[in-house]
Amino acid sequence: MALFTASQNHFLAxxxxxxxxxxxxAQQHMLLLDHPKTKTANRATRLAESLSHVLNLHLxxxxxxxxxxxxxxxxxxSTPTMSPRENISEKWREIQGFSDWEEILDxxxxxxxxxxxxxxxxxxxxxxxxxxxxxxxxxxSCRYNRSKLFERLGLDKNGYTVTRYIYAMSHVELPHWLERxxxxxxxxxDSNWMGFVGVSDDEExxxxxxxxxxxxxxxxxxxxxxxxxxxxKLDPIGHGDAKVEHGFQSIYRSKSEATxxxxxxxxxxxxxxxxxLVKFYKEEKGEEVSITITGHSLGxxxxxxxxxxxxxxxxxxxxxxISFGAPRVGNIAFKEELHQMGVxxxxxxxxxxxxPKMPGLLFNExxxxxxxxxxxxxxxxxxxxELELDVHSSPYLKGGLNLVGxxxxxxxxxxxDGYLSSExxxxxxxxxxxxxxxxxxxMLVDELRIPHSWYQLANKGLVCNAHGRWVKPERDPDxxxxxxxxxxxxxxxxxx
Amino acid sequence: MALFTASQNHFLAxxxxxxxxxxxxAQQHMLLLDHPKTKTANRATRLAESLSHVLNLHLxxxxxxxxxxxxxxxxxxSTPTMSPRENISEKWREIQGFSDWEEILDxxxxxxxxxxxxxxxxxxxxxxxxxxxxxxxxxxSCRYNRSKLFERLGLDKNGYTVTRYIYAMSHVELPHWLERxxxxxxxxxDSNWMGFVGVSDDEExxxxxxxxxxxxxxxxxxxxxxxxxxxxKLDPIGHGDAKVEHGFQSIYRSKSEATxxxxxxxxxxxxxxxxxLVKFYKEEKGEEVSITITGHSLGxxxxxxxxxxxxxxxxxxxxxxISFGAPRVGNIAFKEELHQMGVxxxxxxxxxxxxPKMPGLLFNExxxxxxxxxxxxxxxxxxxxELELDVHSSPYLKGGLNLVGxxxxxxxxxxxDGYLSSExxxxxxxxxxxxxxxxxxxMLVDELRIPHSWYQLANKGLVCNAHGRWVKPERDPDxxxxxxxxxxxxxxxxxx
Numbered sequence: 001m002a003l004f005t006a007s008q009n010h011f012l013a014x015x016x017x018x019x020x021x022x023x024x025x026a027q028q029h030m031l032l033l034d035h036p037k038t039k040t041a042n043r044a045t046r047l048a049e050s051l052s053h054v055l056n057l058h059l060x061x062x063x064x065x066x067x068x069x070x071x072x073x074x075x076x077x078s079t080p081t082m083s084p085r086e087n088i089s090e091k092w093r094e095i096q097g098f099s100d101w102e103e104i105l106d107x108x109x110x111x112x113x114x115x116x117x118x119x120x121x122x123x124x125x126x127x128x129x130x131x132x133x134x135x136x137x138x139x140x141s142c143r144y145n146r147s148k149l150f151e152r153l154g155l156d157k158n159g160y161t162v163t164r165y166i167y168a169m170s171h172v173e174l175p176h177w178l179e180r181x182x183x184x185x186x187x188x189x190d191s192n193w194m195g196f197v198g199v200s201d202d203e204e205x206x207x208x209x210x211x212x213x214x215x216x217x218x219x220x221x222x223x224x225x226x227x228x229x230x231x232x233k234l235d236p237i238g239h240g241d242a243k244v245e246h247g248f249q250s251i252y253r254s255k256s257e258a259t260x261x262x263x264x265x266x267x268x269x270x271x272x273x274x275x276x277l278v279k280f281y282k283e284e285k286g287e288e289v290s291i292t293i294t295g296h297s298l299g300x301x302x303x304x305x306x307x308x309x310x311x312x313x314x315x316x317x318x319x320x321x322i323s324f325g326a327p328r329v330g331n332i333a334f335k336e337e338l339h340q341m342g343v344x345x346x347x348x349x350x351x352x353x354x355x356p357k358m359p360g361l362l363f364n365e366x367x368x369x370x371x372x373x374x375x376x377x378x379x380x381x382x383x384x385x386e387l388e389l390d391v392h393s394s395p396y397l398k399g400g401l402n403l404v405g406x407x408x409x410x411x412x413x414x415x416x417d418g419y420l421s422s423e424x425x426x427x428x429x430x431x432x433x434x435x436x437x438x439x440x441x442x443m444l445v446d447e448l449r450i451p452h453s454w455y456q457l458a459n460k461g462l463v464c465n466a467h468g469r470w471v472k473p474e475r476d477p478d479x480x481x482x483x484x485x486x487x488x489x490x491x492x493x494x495x496x
Numbered sequence: 497m498a499l500f501t502a503s504q505n506h507f508l509a510x511x512x513x514x515x516x517x518x519x520x521x522a523q524q525h526m527l528l529l530d531h532p533k534t535k536t537a538n539r540a541t542r543l544a545e546s547l548s549h550v551l552n553l554h555l556x557x558x559x560x561x562x563x564x565x566x567x568x569x570x571x572x573x574s575t576p577t578m579s580p581r582e583n584i585s586e587k588w589r590e591i592q593g594f595s596d597w598e599e600i601l602d603x604x605x606x607x608x609x610x611x612x613x614x615x616x617x618x619x620x621x622x623x624x625x626x627x628x629x630x631x632x633x634x635x636x637s638c639r640y641n642r643s644k645l646f647e648r649l650g651l652d653k654n655g656y657t658v659t660r661y662i663y664a665m666s667h668v669e670l671p672h673w674l675e676r677x678x679x680x681x682x683x684x685x686d687s688n689w690m691g692f693v694g695v696s697d698d699e700e701x702x703x704x705x706x707x708x709x710x711x712x713x714x715x716x717x718x719x720x721x722x723x724x725x726x727x728x729k730l731d732p733i734g735h736g737d738a739k740v741e742h743g744f745q746s747i748y749r750s751k752s753e754a755t756x757x758x759x760x761x762x763x764x765x766x767x768x769x770x771x772x773l774v775k776f777y778k779e780e781k782g783e784e785v786s787i788t789i790t791g792h793s794l795g796x797x798x799x800x801x802x803x804x805x806x807x808x809x810x811x812x813x814x815x816x817x818i819s820f821g822a823p824r825v826g827n828i829a830f831k832e833e834l835h836q837m838g839v840x841x842x843x844x845x846x847x848x849x850x851x852p853k854m855p856g857l858l859f860n861e862x863x864x865x866x867x868x869x870x871x872x873x874x875x876x877x878x879x880x881x882e883l884e885l886d887v888h889s890s891p892y893l894k895g896g897l898n899l900v901g902x903x904x905x906x907x908x909x910x911x912x913d914g915y916l917s918s919e920x921x922x923x924x925x926x927x928x929x930x931x932x933x934x935x936x937x938x939m940l941v942d943e944l945r946i947p948h949s950w951y952q953l954a955n956k957g958l959v960c961n962a963h964g965r966w967v968k969p970e971r972d973p974d975x976x977x978x979x980x981x982x983x984x985x986x987x988x989x990x991x992x
Contacts, residue, residue: 081964135945154964182942435958435966446678449631449968451956458954460947462931468577468650470931472945 069395070447073434081433082157086111089209096290096320097344101385107421108387116348116387117432118158119214119294119322120413125153126195126218126299127409127440132179133461136472139181140192141481148479149196159204160214164273165481168194168266169259172250177220187481191261194218194251195299197273199281210288211281213274215306219299219325219409234331237308241333248301248329261481270306271313278314290318296409297355300326304345304383308334311341320344321384324412327358335383345384350415352391352406389415394426396434397443405443410436565891566943569930577929578653582607585705592786592816593840597881603917604883612844612883613928614654615710615790615818616909621649622691622714622795623905623936628675629957632968635677636688637977644975645692655700656710660769661977664690664762665755668746673716683977687757690714690747691795693769695777706784706814707777709770711802715793715821715905730827733804737829744797744825757977766802767809774810786814792905793851796822800834800841800879807837816840817880820908823854831879841880846911848887848902885911890922892930893939901939906932 088095088111094104095112104112129142129149144152146162169190170177179192200212234243255265264272274291282289291310295303300323307321319342326347338345349356391397391406394415398405405411417432435450437443442452462470584591584607590600591608600608625638625645640648642658665686666673675688696708730739751761760768770787778785787806791799796819803817815838822843834841845852887893887902890911894901901907913928931946933939938948958966 077961077965077967078963133947135942135947154960183945433965446631449679450966451629451631451958454956454958454966456952456955459952460950462947462950464650465573467574469573469929470946470950471573 069445070449073396073448076431076434079431081431082114082117085114085207087207088115089207092209092290093318096292096318097346097385098318100344101346101387105385105387107424108416108419113416113419115208116322116346116416117413119216119292120296120324120348120409120416121155121158122160122198122214122216123219123294123296123299123324124409124413125149125155126193126216127296128153128455130179130193130218134180134182136461137181137183137186138475138481139183139186140179141187142193143475143479145479146196159201159207160198160212161201162196162198163277164197164269165193166195166197166215166217166266166269167191167261167481168251169254169256169262170247170250171254171256172247174247174250177247177251188259188261190256190259192218193481194266194302195295197270197277199277205287210290213277213281213289213291215270215274215291215293215303217293217295217299217302217306219295219297237305237330237334238312238337240337242308242330242337244305244330244334245301245328248298248305251298252302252305266302267306267309271309274310275313278317282317290320292320292322294322294324295326296324296412297326297407300324300347301329304329304338307343307345308338308341311338311343318342318344320346322346322348324348324409325350325353325355325407327355329383338383346387347384348387348389348412348416350389350391350406350412354403355407387416387419388422389419391415391443394418396426396437396445396448398445402441402443405437405441408437408439408441408443410439411441411443565941566945569892569944572927572930575927577927578610578613581610581703583703584611585703588705588786589814592788592814593842593881594814596840597842597883601881601883603920604915609912609915611704612818612842612912613909615712615788616792616820616844616905616912617651617654618656618694618710618712619715619790619792619795619820620905620909621645621651622689622712623792624649624951626675626689626714630676630678632957633677633679633682634971634977635679635682636675637683638689639971639975641975642692655697655703656694656708657697658692658694659773660693660765661689662691662693662711662713662762662765663687663757664747665750665752665758666743666746667750667752668743670743670746673743673747684755684757686752686755688714689977690762690798691791693766693773695773701783706786709773709777709785709787711766711770711787711789711799713789713791713795713798713802715791715795733801733826733830734808734833736833738804738826738833740801740826740830741797741824744794744801747794748798748801762798763802763805767805770806771809774813778813786816788816788818790818790820791822792820792908793822793903796820796843797825800825803839803841804830804834804837807834807839814838814840816842818842818844820844820905821846821849821851821903823851825879834879839880842883843880844883844885844908844912846885846887846902846908850899851903883912883915884918885915887911887939890914892922892933892941892944894941898937898939901933901937904933904935904937904939906935907937907939 091111095109095115101112129144129152131138131141131143133139142149142165146165149162150156150158150160167188169192178190180186180189195215195217198214198216200208200214205211233246235246235249236242237244237249252267253265255262255268257263278289278291281287291307291314293303293307293310295301300321303321303323304326307319310317310319321343323345347356389412391411392399396414397411414432414434414437418426418430420427434444434448435454438450438452439455440453444450444452459470461472463473465471587607591605591611597608625640625648627634627637627639629635638645638661642661645658646652646654646656663684665688674686676682676685691711691713694710694712696704696710701707729742731742731745732738733740733745748763749761751758751764753759774785774787777783787803787810789799789803789806791797796817799817799819800822803815806813806815817839819841843852885908887907888895892910893907910928910930910933914922914926916923930940930944931950934946934948935951936949940946940948955966957968959969961967
């Protein structure tokens with residue numbers, strides 16, 4: 001009767017709200033079994049070793065952890081979570097990468113660090129506000145309307161206003177991409193909320209030296225099947241030899257008259273809104289304007305497609321991309337065209353994260369030497385400058401293979417906050433709240449006593465009504481995705 | 497690179513707060529894989545089939561579900577969750593089992609149904625208020641003090657007051673029993689909150705015809721190792737041949753001067769408090785007094801040990817046990833002694849639940865015929881009257897093997913609420929909130945749109961402080977387990 005064994009404790013209930021991680025998370029749990037008694041565990045251990053080998057991961061545990069980690073952490077409980085915002089108006093072009101960040105990445109300029117975190121938090125907002133509940137009729141939408149989003153997530157401090165939400169669909173069947181409601185009368189069967197367009201307010205504009213239009217793209221961990229299926233499928237982009245991955249392009253470009261939220265594509269929605277903002281601030285008000293596009297994982301890939309299109313449209317505007325843990329997107333011609341058009345791309349990558357090594361992990365990393373032999377014209381390549389982070393630099397993070405944790409955007413933000421240079425240890429003045437790292441993963445050392453994957457709703461959103469019954473409350477009508485509001489956007493008093 | 501497959505989605509993160517279910521839950525997830533592609537899944541399917549065979553489970557799906565289930569469910573959203581409380585003072589002895597429930601179980605007397613649910617909700621309270629958070633310094637305690645418990649759980653309507661909390665430890669190493677904090681300076685390294693003693697208030701006393709002392713024991717699913725290890729280990733109880741399972745007895749009887757909460761054993765704590773209440777209400781105030789002991793799973797086993805002891809102490813008091821999904825506890829002599837002492841036991845069991853078949857599933861069920869051959873004097877046996885419920889009687893519950901769901905106390909309470917007789921369908925007037933079933937399992941049909949395992953704290957108890965940092969708030973000093981309060985219990989103005 002030895003049916004129940006302790007080593008099965010890890011295979012527990014599905015946590016909705018984390019579908020973007022589901023494949024990796026499952027994999028992580030396969031790999032991180034700490035009772036290697038069973039056959040499964042032994043297989044998992046071997047798998048971990050071999051995967052680790054393929055990924056060139058260095059899995060020695062973090063060394064020299066300060067003993068008083070917890071007290072340091074607790075001392076910080078009563079300090080602000082961020083350095084004061086300084087006026088960077090004199091230096092903004094350098095920070096946006098006009099000189100390709102050549103002098104300011106290593107050591108990392110503190111003003112640049114602050115800006116990277118700001119954009120990363122915009123990307124994080126697209127996860128934090130996403131409705132993953134498949135029993136909700138609004139599954140796949142944003143839980144708050146755009147005027148409330150930053151306030152609800154504590155991001156109003158950044159001094160930006162969201163002016164439009166982006167919705168996307170895909171004509172191509174993409175595994176594990178679309179989050180869809182189980183409910184028949186859902187807000188949308190085809191589209192997902194995919195991010196937002198925003199703009200700096202007057203105060204922030206003064207601080208950063210120009211009116212900054214930001215586009216943040218929501219990510220998702222594309223499963224391996226995706227990369228397997230699509231790594232040979234490249235679609236042309238532009239008029240030259242540039243090609244990009246088929247699935248990313250499909251999400252960026254798909255539209256259908258039969259849908260409610262994608263009668264226009266994500267691309268069209270974004271370009272229309274950015275055009276409107278550029279017209280208003282640059283042409284009508286004569287301000288200096290920049291475009292900054294950000295995204296994590298798949299969102300980073302979409303950011304690059306978006307930057308390519310923006311650069312072909314706004315020939316004289318500074319366009320920068322700050323991506324986090326993004327996979328490769330296109331071929332060498334795509335890279336070269338982006339470079340020629342002056343798009344500035346800063347790729348933030350965690351050394352131990354596998355996603356930036358996709359697609360073509362095996363081909364690109366191992367078989368580069370065979371390129372000429374095999375004539376692989378499709379070989380994917382990375383673009384732009386790279387800021388490489390290392391999970392071992394932080395005394396707050398656990399050792400061990402943790403695929404979900406390595407790829408989590410909150411891990412990225414934590415590591416950036418602590419990054420001084422490639423040669424130095426974690427920055428002791430780092431102030432960002434360490435607890436955030438464990439929002440959707442299990443990366444913090446136990447001594448900190450922060451539960452793993454703690455970002456969750458009370459009772460999964462059910463509330464007890466006056467009769468003592470647990471019901472799903474109606475969503476605030478304000479926060480129900482409205483197709484109409486998207487079309488007639490009258491913020492800022494602009495008549496379209 | 498087919499490392500990530502959809503069939504692994506089920507093996508996801510550990511949900512604390514459900515440790516009592518951890519083994520069964522893990523098993524369930526092993527069994528219910530819906531992508532039987534992998535080796536693991538095939539093994540799991542075979543395991544499910546063979547387990548189902550051993551348990552004599554009938555796994556045909558629920559038939560004839562009303563099509564308007566959701567609308568019926570939603571209509572009920574604005575009705576009270578329980579039938580009105582009627583005065584049962586004339587009939588209370590019958591309801592407490594004086595005639596062994598012979599005439600009132602099938603069909604089930606509606607007043608008895610109402611009382612069974614009341615006691616079941618007391619047992620459920622011991623789960624709902626338990627602190628399972630291993631990063632909390634109060635892990636293993638009750639989250640609220642005894643004067644707040646019922647109010648916080650919406651049980652004040654029942655008309656009882658909690659007068660004492662019960663703490664238990666075990667000298668025997670019991671697998672997966674004790675919930676223990678990871679934190680060094682924990683409230684207790686050895687003890688867990690194990691239930692409470694309460695008493696009916698004046699109004700409830702008038703309604704039920706006597707002053708009712710209630711003892712509710714917290715359960716936990718004892719893992720199979722336990723049954724394996726202990727099924728041959730019986731300890732004597734009393735002065736005759738009666739013997740009971742070693743592990744249950746250890747939890748009930750262990751104490752140590754070196755601990756803070758178990759200088760006296762659970763048994764001593766309960767008996768002292770019940771004695772005090774009996775003295776006050778019966779001897780001083782001359783009231784009629786009853787003792788009702790309840791518990792689910794392991795809690796049901798402890799309830800029986802407690803009833804045995806109470807019966808030897810209070811020879812002339814009516815003592816009843818209402819247990820839910822409890823395993824077998826002792827040998828035939830134990831059963832006979834309980835019967836002779838006049839203890840009334842109503843065992844509520846779900847036909848598909850495996851726990852009441854333990855320990856000795858194989859021996860007792862299959863090998864009964866060999867008893868004489870093998871001379872198995874230790875054979876465990878059940879005691880008292882049985883009310884058998886069937887998950888297939890409810891149109892709200894899913895078909896399919898669901899070991900966690902079959903054993904969940906909330907499933908029991910739902911089925912009792914809908915039970916009319918062994919011959920009839922689910923009671924259409926059943927009013928108890930159906931959503932409660934899914935608190936800690938996944939038993940409700942999807943059409944109801946109730947998320948599974950929804951009973952959870954917002955952000956696992958972390959809150960955002962004034963500086964924007966996520967911290968674990970200090971527990972309300974009122975709700976910190978206090979050793980002192982337990983000793984000098986001055987509720988009701990009694991000086992001890």
